[in-house]
Amino acid sequence: MKRVLVVDDDLDILELVQMALSMNGYTVQTVSKWESMDDTIHSFRPQLVLLDVSLGTADGRDLCRKIKASPETSSIAVVLFSANIEMQKSVGECKANSFLPKPFDLQRLVKTIRDAMPE
Template identity: 35%
Template sequence: MKNKILVIDDDHLTLEILEIILNDEGYDVKSVDLTEMIFPSIEIFKPDLIIMDIKLDKADGRILCDEIKRSNETQHIPIILLTALEYSIIGEIACDAEAIMGKPYDSKNMLLTIKNLLDS
């Protein structure tokens, strides 16, 4: 059975690129570009991992990440946050994500991070 990854970003190009990369690696991918669709998508799709941008159209990905981690039903789902913030600032971001990656991200590094999170 394929691992399922939910990708959340309001940038359609980022969604398309991540879908291609993740599909090529054999993952089942669902993309969401509207913040109001995040929690219904989690409930229906039941992802094994979430990749989410920090700066979304109507929300802060860090706050949404922490909400996901506070719920008994979803706290087990590993989350990778993406950000265009400078690398020196990334280490100062406080939230419950398992990983935070800067944009532009290295796809090999992202795939390795995904594999490690799914295998743990």
């Protein structure tokens, strides 16, 4: 089964995304505190991380760079998501696989995850 880690400090979004992806056949783990992301990546071993750009004291783009820079995690697909559409310009510079603007509909969420998910 395909594993997705969702990192967002908004608990409502975590619940909604977990429900939508689970209903579409994904195993989903959620993290509301970015500080837990590394440990969760190593224990859960996701194929894709759906990562909010604005995480309070952290920038999801920096976390994405860290994921992509490590030989252990560089093959994990990263989809950034944000309410700030301007953040889409950052996808290439932090090596994210895709960007999903908030708000999003659930069909677009699932399609974005499916398209970015490694085989």
